[in-house]
Amino acid sequence: MRLIDADELKKRAVKVCFPNAPECGEFDAVVIYEIDIMPTIDPESLRPTAHWISDSAGSTNVVCSACNAISFAAYNFCPECGKRMVSADDCWISVKYRLPKQQTEVLAFRRGIMYLAWYDNEIGRWASNEWGLLDAVTHWMPLPKPPEVTQ
Known part of the structure; x- marks a missing residue:
């Protein structure tokens, strides 16, 4: 048995209605071979x-x-x-849980958008070079390490 991505499978569903039994109504159907080609989900990711x-x-x-x-x-x-x-x-940290180190650039999340920002302890606010002071930041994440470049 394997877990498949049902969201991907639903994209391939077609509406079906039996003409001789209209009282059955319309329903979604997929072709069996479509199931076999659906991406597998790692159970640990859930x-x-x-x-x-x-x-x-x-x-x-x-x-x-x-x-x-x-x-x-x-x-x-x-x-x-x-x-x-x-x-x-690799994970978002709630600002209720802890704040980043002073003046350390991180990814900040507010109102569905990510910003490159830092927390300024002196004024107790989030700030961004591009957007100025930010309010309503709920989560933050350290920046990823830069890639190793070989010449």
Whole structure:
């Protein structure tokens, strides 16, 4: 058995109605071979994610960002809540949870749009070179590492 992308399958559906049985109404149908060519979904991609946070007490312990469980090792999954652990650099961080380091450029998210911005602790506001001061920022993410360029 494999998981398929149902959204992709729905794009290929056609409306069908039996002419001899109009009381059945109209419904969507797909051809069987269309199912076989649908993209497969990795089941692990459906598992909720979190990330490990270094213990602020200076120990080697880590804390789950989702349930605050303390672990002695950074497993691939949190033993308490079962969430799949991802790199903190690969996920959005709520501004309610924590803010980026002072004057560090990050991707900021507000009202459905991403901005290149930073948080200014002195004035307690988000700022962007292109857009000035930003309000209503809900999440932020560290910038990705630049690619390695070989000459």
